[in-house]
Amino acid sequence: MGKEVLMPKLGLTMTKGKIVQWKKKEGDRVQEGEDLVIIETEKITTTVKAAASGILLKIYAKEGEEVLVGQIIAYIGEIGEKPPSLSTKPTLVSEQQQGQPTRIEEAKATSEVRASPRARRLAKEKGIDLVKIKGTGPGGMITEDDVIRELENIEKGVKFTATGLRVKEVIPMTAIRQEISRRMVQSLQTMAQVTLNIEINANSLVKIKNEVESKYSMKITYTDVLVKVVAKLIRSHPFLNATLEGDQIKIIEDVNIGIAVALDQGLIVPVIRNADIKPITEIVKESHELADKARENKLNPDEVTGGTFTISNLGMYDIDSFTPIINPPQTAILGVGRIRKAPVVIGDNISIGYVMWLSLTFDHRVLDGHTAAKFLKELTEILEDENRLRAFLS
Structure with a gap:
């Protein structure tokens, strides 16, 4: 059957x-x-x-x-079997469901455009949307010549932006790109986002990361180390592992760290669940598997949902510092810059060492600046102290 x-x-x-x-x-x-x-x-x-x-x-x-x-x-x-003949095609998502303007909205927009009667008549006859035409008449009024020019461009396959610029190519947004757009606008419009930046001495981080690599004979990234350290530290800073619903701040029990991964079609954030209680070796294995699955389009929904805090590392692109945008409904995100050699002041001495910038964006509705600063300060102290860092990774 x-x-x-x-x-x-x-x-x-x-x-x-x-x-x-x-x-x-x-x-x-x-x-x-x-x-x-x-x-x-x-x-x-x-x-x-x-x-x-x-x-x-x-x-x-x-x-x-x-x-x-x-x-x-x-x-x-099987061969010889007749597939069902559907009375109608599968229910496709209509243009209106995808957020396209309705006919009423289009008519209203067209009626509000300044155009000469001859231009309106010609546009109506030819099915041209006046909203998309840049007028060259007095005060930007659309003339009959403007409509004729638009018809000629359509015949030639030439497209223009709303401001009259020639369009080389039109690329439809993928579903993932649309979702990223929606969520980023939602994030910036609904949260009071503030970013704190700090430059840290990364000598201990480089040393311990290499030490752990040798100990376990496995490739470890700086992001792997940060996932483990941040996840354990966040236990004592619960407001960074929270969500705001209405007038209630809900502290999340589990610590699930999202790792931003850049793909050709957009950004995706696989999640390492309960990262605070997992050994560094398991975090390394899981993060690498998730990154590979993301690039191969094999992630399942459970692997990209449920994050409570996100880490975004742009160091591989030689970025020193940036302002990360919170992934709602989370309340914070850590941006990580590149590790580079630079003059480092230790006491009264200057030497060449490793430095790195960290950027913490937080929702000021949920926590105050001093709360976020305390977290960032303690994170810095751990990363700069090889003994504490080693203990956090054990």
Whole structure:
């Protein structure tokens, strides 16, 4: 008996998914557990495996289409079997659901544009949106010539921005890029974000990181070390491991550290759960596995949700310092710059050593500056003291 392939629900908040690529074409034989289709959600791009063996008899949703959760997207059966004939196509996400303006909104916007009667008449006849035309008449009024010019550009395939600049290429935002955009705007508009910066002496950090690498014979990154140290330290600074809901500050029991990973399609933040109680070796193994899965589009929703604090390291791009944006609903994020050699003052002596900048952005609604500063100061003291740092990593 055949098997319907449905748009899976890959998370509690997922309502739709976009077909990125079919790994098989109609008529191909597939094995249970074999890669079948790549799906993009608001949070991740992931590969869905075949739930049954057989012939891919029918693909109902094409690449690039967005389909609601639970809708049939393909059918796997056997030779001679007839796939179900759907009375309607899978329920695609409509333009209005994607946030496109309604006809009423478009009509209202058009009526508010300053245009000559002849320009309006021609635009209506040709189906041209006056909102998208830059007027050259008195006071920016759109003239008939402006509409004619727009028609000529459309025929030539030339596009312009709202300010009249020539467009070289139009790139639709991916679901992940749209979600990043939404969350970053939400973060900056709803939080009172403040960033504290500090330059630290990184000599001990470099020494202990290399020491731990030799001890366990494994490749360790500075981010791995920071994940462990921050996770343990945050236990004594609970307001950095909290969320604000209404007028209630909720301290989170678990310490789940998100690590920002840059991908071609956007930023993604895999999460190491309970990082405060995991040994450094397990954190290293898990962080490397998550980073690899992120680059291969194999992360599952559980691996990118539930974070309580985020670390973003741009040191590999030779960035010294930056202002990280909080990943809501978290209350803080740590930005990490590169480690570089520089003159270091120790007592009354100057020598060449390693330095690094840390940037802590926090939500001032949840904690005050002195609370965040105490955390950053203690973090600095640990990273600069090889004995304390060694103890934190043991």
